[in-house]
Amino acid sequence: MNHALAPAASAALIRAEVAGLPRYDPGADPDEVAALGGVRRVIKLSNSESPYGVSPAVAAAVRRGLAGGVARYPDPTGKRLTEAIGRSLDVPAGRVVLGNGSENLLELLCRAVLDPGDLVVTQAPGFSLHETFPRVMGARVEKVPVTAEFGFDAAAWRDALAAGPKLVFLANPCNPTGTTLTSGELARVVADTPASALLVLDEAYGEFARADPEYPDGLEALRALDRPWIVLRTFSKAYGLAGLRVGYGIASDTTLVQALDQVRTPYNVNQPAQDAAVAALGDHAHLADTVRRTRLEISRVTDRLRGAGLCVVPSSANFLFIDTGCRSDRVAQQLHRAGIIVKAWREPGYETYIRASLSTPEDNDVFVRCLTEICAKDTA
Template identity: 50%
Template sequence: MTAPDLLALARPEVPPLPIYNAGLSSEAVRARHGVDRIARLGSNENPYGPSPRVAQALAGLAQQVLWYPDADSSALRAAIAARSGTTAAHVVVGNGSESILQMLCLALLSPGERVLAQRPAFGLHEIYPRMVGAGVELLDLSPALGFDVDAWCAALARGPKMAMLANPSNPVGCMFGTAAFARLLDATPAGTLLVVDEAYVEYARLTPGFPDALPMLRDRGSAWIVLRTFSKAYGLAGLRVGYGIASDAALVQLLDRVRTPFGVNLAAQLAARAALVDEAHMRQAVARTVVQRDAMARALQAMGLRVAPSATNFLFVDLGRPNGPVNEALLALGVIVKPWKEPGFTQFLRITVGTDEDNALCLQALRDALAC
């Protein structure tokens, strides 16, 4: 029997899509290089972990896993709404904020419609729109590795169906300040959905001039959604839970029609609710990380490297040479970072800010790798 041609069965949008680069696990690096001490600085995780209240909330989980979770995540949505000055009807939760990105594309985009995104960008800002046949216009950074506000305003004025606006940016770390963000809002037509991806908002709030997006958006009549996550500052990356705050309950209802039932598991719902109760733990970890980030940036600059301004828990570092050999040398020394692979940025590493010990290991390994 002749094997089927699976590519012939595929939708035409799918074969050209890249496979998302999730990075290497600690286990893979240990197996490849035989190292015991590993610094995980590739995925922008919080090295200090979640609040102790999370462990308390999960203590009795084994007796509950026979039941499906609340499909609507009702208690978690109510808790998020209470802290965001909105109602649960305006809140959507998902298996990480990227699942909400996918819902938005499934619910709202048709083949041939146009989406704006940044270059370089979080890969799914481009992959998910292309998955449904939409076109993606990628906007370049300014020479100073910041957002080009004029280019964004001009592109928004042309009326895309959706704009994926990460503030602050991943992987660069730059941000739109309050005045620039206001300009973007003024430039956004009524028919454009503005998707403001604030995955790193808890870190960015410590940067002077970072906009308080929700009240600025609420003053407008246009359609928007702000995406946030528990994976970064709250230390829950392994449980996968993110959320969106929407301009209108009708948008949440549209997303409900395309989301996976029971998409946020019981452990994730319990842990996220517990993490919200202990905001002090999160803020302490964030403040510590910001201090370490700035110290690490100074150390990298002292090595002669160009470092993009960052309002996040990571640094985007220009090596001035191809990043592949340097990355392999770092892996052999037990340091996992993320070498950027987008054309035009293959000389950059994105380095998560870790503990003091991890940061010191990374800096010394990088000195050794660059000396080769």
């Protein structure tokens, strides 16, 4: 006879910080959406994945790696990849740290730095894991809201930073809005951040923004600072390696890298991911083409949605933050019936917004048509 343990027995073991955490929302399951809508092909716009795939050089590198076998553990130091990143950015390889996606590095930073009761400052609306990982460690999180126009609120940031945070998470471009800080705004955050705090600049979507002359290179902005900092980047977005999970950080000093190495699992980045990232880093043409095509679609789809009367936040990333004027979860469910997956935003104050990462022009046209029809019916 199978005797199941009463749930209360396990629940009693779980730390209060963990029990109260919201679940991460990865978006709806494509198979379930296909069944719901009776469609053969689902348009997935929920996870900021590149519709243009990986470069041929990456595909060849992965094939070579698989042909060599996967029975052995990956290089735990990621030597070849950290050296390639170091050369590309003119930093010592010893100041580069790898993660199973850049979100793994967010988690490691919280593990290495935070004690219960420490203060963390981040953005609102913002990436949920900037709040979740600190809360796992028992830290307090203060979220600094954007202005009514989704701009940077310098006074609010100054007040929040004056409270003495131990860790500061700042995304540029911001997820979910796609907005960016200018060089001057980033400089103000840097100047207002206490020297005792670790400043974490999350540039997961930076490749899409660098064509904008107003967008600051975070590494260049922080490079000369005599205080702790780390810039996080990833191969998941513009490089198209989301399924392989490889991100990296460039740190102010080797002591910070060594601390992250001490709290990570020994083999946190698999070998095919390391090989693919080295190849991706060298294929500048594929990256440039992906960014160019993405920015064209961002501009085109923004214009079409605004022409239909929807409020769309100006975006320098590969996604759009759209005010549907209705409950976002309801809009998302109606899109599911059309075979389209977006992310309904549930952060307080933004419950009418959806975030949609763009796909090919053909998919985007289907999305625009369905969304505008849904919103027109709901507001009629």
